[in-house]
Amino acid sequence: MYQLEVQGGTLSVSSGADMEVLAEDSNELRLRADGGLPVVLRFEISGTELLVGLGERFGQLEQTGRRWEAAITDLLHGHPEDTYCYVPFLLSSAGYGVLLETSARALWDLKATDPRAWSVSVAASPFQLRVFRGQPKAIIAAATKVIGRPPLAPPWAYGVWKTTLSGTEAILSEARAIMQADIPVTACWTYDYYDEATNTGCGLSGSYPSGSYPNLSNLSNRLHDLGYRVLGYVQPAVFVGSQPFDEASREGYLVRRANGEPNLFPYNNPKLRPDIPWFSEPGAAYIDMTNPAARSWFQNMLQGALDMGFDGWMQDMGEHLGDRAQLADGSLGAAARNRYAELYHQAAHEVWSHRKDVTVFARSGALGSIAKVNAMWPGDQHADWTSDRGLPSVIPAGPSIGLAGVTAWGPDIGGLIDGRDGGAGVRDEELWIRWCQYGALTPIMRDHLGFKYAGGAIDMWSGDRTVAIFRTYARLHLALFPYLWRLAREASDSGIPILRALLIEYPDHPEAWSINDQYLLGADLLVAPVTIKGAVSRRVWFPPGVWISWWDDTRWEGTGWREVPAPLEQIPLFRREGGRVELSENPDRTLGM
Template sequence: MQYGGRRSLLHNKDHEVDVMTHHDEFRVCAQYACGSSARLRLTDGVLVAQLDTVGQYVLQAAFSFRDGCLHMTHSLATEPMDVGDPKSCIGIADPDTGARLEVESSPFRFALVCADGRTLLCSVPGEPHFRFRAAPEGGAFQFALSLGSSASHYYGFGERFDSLDQNGLAPDVCVVNQYCRQGNRTYIPMPLLITEAGYGMHVAADRYVRFVLAPRLPGTMVIEAQIDPGLPVLESTVFLGTPADIIRAYSKSTGATALPPKWAFGPWMSGNAWNAQLEVERQLRLSDELGLPATVVVIEAWSDEATFYIWNDAQHAPEPGDHAFQLDEFTFPAEGKWPDPKTLVDRVHDSGMKLVLWQIPVLKRLAPHEHRCAQHERDEEHAVAQGYVVRNADGTPYRIPDGWFAGSLLLDFTNPKATEWWFSKRRYLIDQLGVDGFKTDGGEFILDDEVTFRDGRDGASMRNRYAMTYIEAYRDFAGPGRITFSRAGHVGAQSSGLFWAGDQESSFAESRAVLTAGLSIGMSAVPFWGFDMAGLSGEIPTAELFIRALELAAFSPVMQYHSDGPAAWDRTPWNIAARTGDERVVSVYRTYANLRMNMLPYIYNEAVSSAKSSEPLMRALMIDFPVDPASFSIDDEYMFGRDLLVAPVLQEHACERPVHLPPGRWLDFWTLEEIGTGPSTMPSYPSDIERIPVFIRKGAILPINLGDSMHLGSPTGIRGVGYANLSFLVTGTPAQEFAFTDDEGARIRFTPNDDGLHIIADAAGSVRHVHLLILGSCGRVRAGGHNRAVWAEGGREAEVVRLEIESLVQGVRLPL
């Protein structure tokens, strides 16, 4: 089956219908709809409705409650069921949530009712609930489910660039490599929806799915899913509760969240034009000379552009295709691009940084103008002979038909021997060079439904899943303490490290779309995600765009700049400053990079919480404030962690913006002045070019690492382990216990009581002392201390109290 939106003919029993398909072509030779009545049976808590008999198939829908969720199975059975004494109405109830499902046989209808009596989902009067369509010549089936919905907002669906709320749209689940201006296409689609009405739904399908939300009438939706004719079953799960409840339940059912190492949350450096060791070292040196901290450098153009595991210009004798190279088998010419990769990696590590290398899952077809590579030819010959590559239906090797890496072979990661062979050639990168992770690019290469994989799956099943087999294999190869940084994905992506938003042009519109993508992928249970600051493609951004994107990135899970194309297009702050003539760029970047390093204890602590709870780090407002109706309509503010409210500025020339304060009391992040109490909306809040509106939840305790000046934005001089001055900003008495955890073994708890806080270190780790920055009412300090510190320029003073770890182990009471 080809994907392309061409016209096709749908045939039902009586006539032909000409339709325009969406992304994929589904040619239908027959379609059927269930009748108006059903036969009902209840056995062991499973309610089955036999809807109709169509030729050799019996249309059935089964419902059951389990683990606080409603499970639905729509299938084509081959035998009618024995219902015994038929019932006209059957109901089942969930003891965990109090929800119940009521089903009537004639006319067939059902309703999912929550504990407070509201109908959440139901059949649609006058509409067949279950339609079945068959493709010609034994091809795929398609199921279509019509549902009545109490929801007015639909979120999730993976990484979505066009709208956070997909109501009125038709999001499909189809991995697509769309270079810039993604619109309704995405690299990371998921068959998941979350609503404001108290329910969400996961359609457990790897094949193509489309959600048509309110197609004709408000409060209705149609779910269309391609089905394997060998197993004509579609399973769905309806989760109940708030958006946060649904995200947690969905993640629990699809895979545990992987926690990246703390260094992954510092500033990243990257540029596609950095294609030689001297150039990478020059960029690192410039960053140091300008006082711009970073924790990660990504090198994309490091390999020979053929094998993607041998350094460019490295000399070696060609070996058989099954050979796994060791580092000492390569000679690195002094005049070559990479004269000493080991020294480069060691220098990066000595500076406290980590190094990530780019990867792609292909055996590349070299263009006529590219140099012949004997080792690559032997590798390809071996991979084909051993059956290590994806194959066409006729058994010949599948080659990517068009687009990026057209003509290249694709490794079959469902084949354990292929995976072992692939990584044996890359093992020296970890074991002997010590690289810290891989930027696992691509994965959107399955463009034919009929290709075959070693584990028996076909292209229709692997269009969406291939990216996950690829990055999961790299995740397992990299091992603990290292990362993958991936572009494409699908269900279960939260188990595989970090992701980024793919390719965007440098424009305010694209930056706004990236914010939407970040919030939607967070709603889809993927907490660790970032983007190329101000876009990677085309001419460099304006200074204003770069700074506004920088401010957004500083309060996002991954903060990185990256560029495509020649060196003149580098998105380094010094190149942006030089090209635009705006000297503010470097100083503003320095402030935000230092701020990011200041905030690493907070960010990592929140990342630990996200990994445990499966809730995102970059949080759409309805996750934390479901009782505030406005939170379901606001798509340009978010919580960064549980205590910071961020309102980025992504309109050109804007120096103010409206801000909605959710429920609670809020302090300005920069001045620590109390701003107001929510829910309320400020129609205009100032935002000069160097500061965006950020607010702290009153009562929050923020762990931060400050420099010697104890000011926000002060350099810490630390990129790796340890702290300059581990501090805790105490903005009031927290509503519940706050626990701080780091990657060095420390655990410190702040427990509220009647007269203030009880602070105790359950484990010290490498911490030897901490500072408390304490705010009292009207700025007055209520606890003794050693000195005062100004949080930021123009902000309030805080009392600074130094506590040695020995006293914290015993426990300290702090009156507030």
């Protein structure tokens, strides 16, 4: 057993495994754990504490009382407490943080079984662990040095991205319409193409019309001529029936089953059944990123996407490695689930990282992948108001992944799919407006037309009010660019994110550790999204100081709870008196293109 003094009392660290002290000073204890599997570590504090972290968490920021197996999961098919991105870093209100330097699966019991202590059972050995002491900012700065900080995304990444679908001519027509409507959009993102030569695109347009893409290079060039950046779509699977699948299967490039056959998993497949909207039949297999030849083959295809003029892409998926899948290095999917995401993003990073103007946004992640993508998004939510799958569920995701140093981050405005309300959510203009407001006040403002088959889905073009709302909040987002860009540069040096949990700035207040529906942009903007249908006001917890309404200069005194106005056209947004929020009066939508 090891004991060390932290702000909240005496912390005891014990294990049945062998533990060796590698280094210790006033700020950090570094141990090596070795022994039989699993390695079980137990942490007990003499005082009280609240616990946050473990990557991107949905529905609830504070994790005390949860018991969770850390294996990344596609949340459309997983439990709401699962995650796309797992980082084994836990932060305590008692003045310490713990980082495990392993991507192995682990079972975290955060005082669910024993209210006196939390434990973690790790299915790998040996590994190092670090116990940091101090305030959250200092701990996050130290931990992100070890985790690896994301590369700095280019300035344009902090602009406004608009989904554009339905073929070359439809996209170009919409790009011109956006300009004519005076909506400041920086980048056009498309995903409904499928380019077999580069294995990019998903070939699915959801409830929107399909269209042809005769020449993606030409489309990129024409959008560039209009002043837009261009984003595409990448994932690590190949479709059954495609030329890449046939080649990969022949050459032994695919993750396989015990019988040697490709390990297929349910996935929409534009080659076999482009009319099937969801993962209803075995349609794809993952490229084996542990096979050096397969890795190089994947990278050559990805280089082709850059050569077509894309300025980046959604780097989707990475969580579907089945437990019985077999990889070329001898590992099984059960043990390699988290590591596969690391290998995937590392392989892609080697292709694009020499290009400082490229933005790659991923949803999957593990310990070693945070430093290999320069943007992230929180995966797939339902277009509804539910706390476990809808708009409210995604609010804590940004503050929680920020604890691991993720900087350029933003949600799918509008959600991805029909909710469990018979499609009412996709047709709910109020829901879309609240999501748009929230998305505008994250580092990346990006909508997603998604796969909403209930009919009548709301998007930017649905009516005069939706156009006006998107225009207003796109202008606000771009006006904030000088502030966001300063914070982004600072984050690349310090590890302190742009989108911050309240606890980063106000660690001595228990509310800052447990509030799920507020966050800070930098230190000087307080954001309180509206997540309840029909609400025209909401309770806001104001940290110490004076906070001034963005909309009417009303002054709100902290510390404490206040009921504030929240008319449909306005998200509760406050600037800290005495703070520094740089603004651009006439922002260039291209952000220097």
